[in-house]
Amino acid sequence: MRTAIQEYLDDIKQDLFRMAGMVNFAIKSAVEALKENDLVDAKRIKGEDKNINELRWEIEEKCINLIATQQPVASDLRELIAVLNIITDLERMGDHASGIAGIVLKLGSDKPVKQLIDIPRMAEIAEDMIERSIQAYTTRDVRKARLIHTQDDDIDALYNQVIRELISIMIEDPSTITRCTYLIWVSHNLERIGDRVTNICERIIFLVTGEMIEDVNEPDN
Secondary structure, three states, rough: HHHHHHHHHHHHHHHHHHHHHHHHHHHHHHHHHHHHOHEEEEEEHHHHHHHHHHHHHHHHHHHHHHHHHHHOOOHHHHHHHHHHHHHHHHHHHHHHHHHHHHHHHHOOOOOOOOOOHHHHHHHHHHHHHHHHHHHHHHHHHHHHHHHHHHHHHHHHHHHHHHHHHHHHHHOOOOHHHHHHHHHHHHHHHHHHHHHHHHHHHHHHHHHOOOOOOOOOOOOOO
């Protein structure tokens, strides 16, 4: 029985790792489409979001089947609960990437009102956060999970900087309001991705310690 459960869990974890990779690729591709004004790739990204959604439901179904058929012990249940929450956040990150691709399509042939520096940097940090959070999940590294929170602070700082700059541009030239608003939406999607990675970190800490906390900052001691 124990061997069967472990095989189920290993299969579920592999699917989770694959899902995280798909989400990271979607984020990277969406921001690249924005930079290059690539409407064809933006349309592809939006279409491929369904693959992330379908994988989420496949993983959820596997978790339910394991619970129903294998009589998992308390530690296994905690793992499954963590997985179910992690894939929910990953699926929503995929939605945010799809949202960015949708904004590229709304922009159409219009060029962004400013050179894109901070927004791609936000995306890079978000991608790194996702990768590191999955590493922390794999190794059960609570300290790494806590430290990822500092990267979310970096994303928030860049988000606020983007907002300030775009507001200044709109004030100086009201004709840019629509295009500036689209970039605000892009940065908001990236900011929300950072928040969802911190949710994953909270679940990692819960998985290892059994404690559910809302502030994953590393303690002073």
